[in-house]
Amino acid sequence: MRPDGNVDRFNIFSIHGWAADRDRPQGTVDVEIIQNERLVATVPARGVRGGVMEAFWFNPFECLAYGENRFEVRFAGTRTLVPHGRATLYYDVHSGPRFATEDPMARSKARWRGSEAETSLTWGSVMTGDSFIDAVAEHVDFARLPGQKILEVGPGYGRLLATLLARGHAYRSYTGLELSEDRVRQLGEKYGDARTRFVWGDATSDQVETDCDLFVCSATFEHLYPNLVATLQNVQRQLAIGAWACVDFVQLDPEMLVSEAWFETKDSGGAFVRVYARAELERLFTGCGFEIAGIASVSPGRGPGGEIINRILVCARNAGAPVAVTPSPRPAAPRVAFAEVDVADVSRLWRGLRQLRDAAPFKPVMDRISDRPAYVALKRRLSTLLRGRGGF
Numbered sequence: 001m002r003p004d005g006n007v008d009r010f011n012i013f014s015i016h017g018w019a020a021d022r023d024r025p026q027g028t029v030d031v032e033i034i035q036n037e038r039l040v041a042t043v044p045a046r047g048v049r050g051g052v053m054e055a056f057w058f059n060p061f062e063c064l065a066y067g068e069n070r071f072e073v074r075f076a077g078t079r080t081l082v083p084h085g086r087a088t089l090y091y092d093v094h095s096g097p098r099f100a101t102e103d104p105m106a107r108s109k110a111r112w113r114g115s116e117a118e119t120s121l122t123w124g125s126v127m128t129g130d131s132f133i134d135a136v137a138e139h140v141d142f143a144r145l146p147g148q149k150i151l152e153v154g155p156g157y158g159r160l161l162a163t164l165l166a167r168g169h170a171y172r173s174y175t176g177l178e179l180s181e182d183r184v185r186q187l188g189e190k191y192g193d194a195r196t197r198f199v200w201g202d203a204t205s206d207q208v209e210t211d212c213d214l215f216v217c218s219a220t221f222e223h224l225y226p227n228l229v230a231t232l233q234n235v236q237r238q239l240a241i242g243a244w245a246c247v248d249f250v251q252l253d254p255e256m257l258v259s260e261a262w263f264e265t266k267d268s269g270g271a272f273v274r275v276y277a278r279a280e281l282e283r284l285f286t287g288c289g290f291e292i293a294g295i296a297s298v299s300p301g302r303g304p305g306g307e308i309i310n311r312i313l314v315c316a317r318n319a320g321a322p323v324a325v326t327p328s329p330r331p332a333a334p335r336v337a338f339a340e341v342d343v344a345d346v347s348r349l350w351r352g353l354r355q356l357r358d359a360a361p362f363k364p365v366m367d368r369i370s371d372r373p374a375y376v377a378l379k380r381r382l383s384t385l386l387r388g389r390g391g392f
Contacts, residue, residue, distance in 0.1 A: 002022035007073050016055070020054045035070070035071055036069060042076055046257060059260065064089065070088050073086075099263070107263065111271045129163035132313065133160065135246075135298045145214070148214060149174075150174045150216065151212040152177070175199060179203075184198045203235065207238055215244065219311075222250045222275065246313065257277050290319060
């Protein structure tokens with residue numbers, strides 16, 4: 001084997017690069033992702049790069065531990081590192097804001113709370129729900145729909161509902177949960193009736209239905225920060241056992257291998273976008289208690305430049321299994337109970353900080369950081385503890 005490759009990107013949402021065996025130019029290789037000396041994933045390097053299948057992606061977010069995460073990317077079955085395949089990713093309460101340059105949860109929702117033009121909601125063009133409903137019909141028996149309840153998250157301008165109505169599909173009830181108050185008003189004026197209602201709320205936390213038979217969602221789950229888990233768990237609680245969940249996602253490559261995430265620039269809307277690989281979707285849906293019936297590529301139409309928009313559609317049934325994944329699987333930062341604080345230790349730390357601040361070799365450095373928020377907060381906490389426990 002003559003290994004070749006490079007890791008081009010390391011961040012909390014993406015480990016990306018390429019790997020090849022120059023002794024087998026037509027073959028492909030796998031890479032192993034090692035975290036803190038433990039194998040966490042084996043990833044195929046089969047994405048297209050420069051016309052050759054050798055690119056790989058891995059999203060480390062769900063396996064990050066609080067604090068230091070030492071990663072290595074190796075050629076599978078060997079101890080050989082992919083060039084630039086070693087990095088340490090730190091995760092703490094500040095990692096998300098650093099990645100988003102502000103509160104990531106607030107930023108991920110800001111764009112969708114407004115009242116955008118319809119074209120801005122679907123890739124620059126107004127589209128129908130035809131291809132989505134066609135693909136869902138391969139699994140869901142629409143003949144039974146008249147007696148069933150439908151839940152949709154992020155109905156946008158109502159394209160999935162419009163397709164159902166245009167095709168004459170009746171239903172017992174339809175509830176659309178929408179983050180934009182203005183869109184709720186518009187949708188209610190256009191489609192609202194005794195069986196059809198729209199609710200203003202947040203799909204991650206709000207529960208608006210019970211025992212629904214069909215859940216549909218398009219062009220929404222990829223914008224959930226940091227991942228889809230909390231919302232999918234919340235949706236599952238509103239579904240009947242055996243109910244269908246049909247959700248689509250961004251598709252950037254035919255093999256469904258790309259896995260990465262980013263925030264758009266503010267000029268482009270500022271939204272969070274997460275691209276899931278097929279293997280990730282299988283793991284997350286299964287972990288949330290669903291049995292996957294099919295994963296397929298669908299195209300809702302073309303963008304304003306004529307480009308074909310491709311989506312990954314997941315169709316799964318609610319198995320009612322216990323939830324096995326968490327929205328943020330990293331353990332929380334350790335917290336020390338007030339009663340456990342040793343006054344003598346805190347006093348020594350306080351004196352040490354003062355001595356360090358005044359020590360000649362370190363004074364220029366300490367002068368630069370003494371007004372930093374973290375340093376100020378530490379001093380305030382220590383001062384409060386000492387005053388409260390008689391340390392002065």
